[in-house]
Amino acid sequence: MSPREVRLSTTPSDEAIADLRLGDVVYLDGLMYTAREGVYMRALEDKANIPMELPSQSAANFHCSPAARINPDGSFDMGAVTATASFRFAKWLPEWMAKTGAKLIVGKGGMTSKDYKEYFVPNGAVYLSTVGYGTGALLGRGVESVEAVHWNEELGLAQAMWVIKCNKMGPFIVASDMNGDCLFERENAKIAKNVERVYEGTKPAVLKRYGESDDRRDEVI
Amino acid sequence: MIPISLIQSTAEVLMDKAAIEIPQDYLDGLQQAAKTEDGDLSSFVLKAMLDNYEAAKEDRRAMCGDTGVPRWFVKMGNEAQVEGGMVAMETALRRATANATNGVPLRPNRVHPLWRTDHDNNVGIGAPEIEYGFEPEGEWIDLITVHKGGLFGTDYRMLFPSDGIQGIKRFYLDSLMAFGKRGLACQPAIIGIGLGGSKDTCMALGKRASTLRIVGSRNSDPRIAEMEDEFKELGNSIGMGAMGFVGKNMVIDCNIEVGYCHTGGMPMSVHAFCLSSRRAVARIHVDGRVEYRTDPDWFTPYQRRETVDWEPQREAAE
Structure with missing residues (x-):
């Protein structure tokens, strides 16, 4: 069975978001900006003014650094576009969503259902995962134009805030919904049934590590 | 003597090839996997990846937006000599990495671990890594670039x-x-x-x-x-x-x-x-010929030798 395909605006209505189901394949239209740890720290910790009108211009935050260059004449060349793992940004996302009204968090690997229930659902937001990972060329084709790049002097090209115009950019997979359910956790639960069988006969390492015991008064032998 | 300009130009071609062209052995493996896969979602993902390799080659754009940490493995035949010596060669590989980062373009991933300084060219302290291997005979040099996450x-x-x-x-x-x-x-x-x-x-x-x-x-x-x-x-x-x-x-x-x-x-x-x-390989011969391939052929009998001395005659007899 093929997944359902959906075209979605980067400033989506509440109804459009509510209609999304886990595992749907999404293609995006409209403006999307990249923001990851560099942008979050600059905007939230250093209190720099965000150089866009959010969420009216875009409600889609892409955890991404593109393979791109700024030409001497100020124009841009964007080649491949892929996401970076999002779980590392949980620290900043609640405040970022409150500040920017982001409705679509786009990245790699999703967040936990706890994150979804605590601040995605209350903000009317869902998570879209890139596919693969590494459909960089396909996503690059969906970039109609680069509208701007902000903070590249301060943060470097990889951490800068790139503003891109999407034209049927995709595929992305819906990884959370308005129940706060998590696609990846659903799949983990299915796979968990095999774990005992696969590990049968193997044994724990002779030398343990901290992390396997979180009590630092313990020894690791 | 292998000209240094040929090393740099070949290295730039390799950066481009590695970023854009999925090696045939991996592609064959993934196509085989796609045939056997019956999970709905994982089948969709494999199909999207196969489409992506095509798109990358058609558009001559990188297959993945994350360049990983581009690096070099250099293998030399025992008789190979490089114009300007090994320092010139390392400079050529660093130049090629920087030029290709801007040229393809690739994502400039490499930053200082503490100060997050980004030269926007994938070059910095210890970056790209350059590692060496040698083979008993030959006047050639193999350049191998790997872009791994x-x-x-x-x-x-x-x-x-x-x-x-x-x-x-x-x-x-x-x-x-x-x-x-x-x-x-x-x-x-x-x-x-x-x-x-x-x-x-x-x-x-x-x-x-x-x-x-x-x-x-x-x-x-x-x-x-x-x-x-x-x-x-x-x-x-x-x-x-x-x-x-x-x-x-x-x-x-x-x-x-x-x-x-x-x-x-x-x-x-x-x-x-x-x-x-992502990997790409070229052998540069002393007469200026360049042969491109995707198999690094790194683990030769010499690389896996167990003995004190290397006796090729004995190896050949086995």
Whole structure:
């Protein structure tokens, strides 16, 4: 069975978001900006003014650094576009969503259902995962134009805030919904049934590590 | 004497090829995986990846937006000489890396670990890594570039002889489970396992097993080759596929490389060369010929030698 395909605006209505189901394949239209740890720290910790009108211009935050260059004449060349793992940004996302009204968090690997229930659902937001990972060329084709790049002097090209115009950019997979359910956790639960069988006969390492015991008064032998 | 300008221009072509053209051995492996995959979501992912390789070649754009940490392996025939010496060669490889980062373009990933300084060209302290190998005969030089992801899918552990094969299996499975969920390792991957060596060598062996051997190759030790088959099957029996979705394909192939280690230990490392297994190779001959290929052919009998002296006559007689 093929997944359902959906075209979605980067400033989506509440109804459009509510209609999304886990595992749907999404293609995006409209403006999307990249923001990851560099942008979050600059905007939230250093209190720099965000150089866009959010969420009216875009409600889609892409955890991404593109393979791109700024030409001497100020124009841009964007080649491949892929996401970076999002779980590392949980620290900043609640405040970022409150500040920017982001409705679509786009990245790699999703967040936990706890994150979804605590601040995605209350903000009317869902998570879209890139596919693969590494459909960089396909996503690059969906970039109609680069509208701007902000903070590249301060943060470097990889951490800068790139503003891109999407034209049927995709595929992305819906990884959370308005129940706060998590696609990846659903799949983990299915796979968990095999774990005992696969590990049968193997044994724990002779030398343990901290992390396997979180009590630092313990020894690791 | 191999001209330095030829080294730099060849290196720039290699950066471009590695970023854009998926190696045929990995592509064949993934196509085979796509045929056998029956999980709905993981099938969709594999099909999207196959489309992506086509798009990259058609558009001449990088297949993945994350360039990983581009690096170089250099192998030289014993008689090879480079114009300007090895310092000139290292400069040429650093230049090629910087030029291709801007030219392809690639993502400038490399930053200072503490100060996050970014030169926007993938060059900095210790970056790109340049590692060396030598072969007993020849006036050629092999340039190999590998663009491998830099964050997930890799782990190291000091095991001991009493851990045995079952301990090795457990750590292998732990690595696949830890980084396979949510697809952090960008599987299905070429899994490389390093066994033995000193700690740093153990990591290097595993990295080279995943990046410098092709899908379908087997270790020259028949008992290790059997383990490679067994471990491939074990990884694919977890029930996890692309992106951590239910599926049958986690491991496109499993390559194991070994080195002699401390008598009390059995260090092990696991590495995953991802859905964008980017490598490109060129042999530059002393007469100026350049031959491009995708098989690094790194692990020759000489690289795996066990003896004090190298006696090619004896090797040839075997």
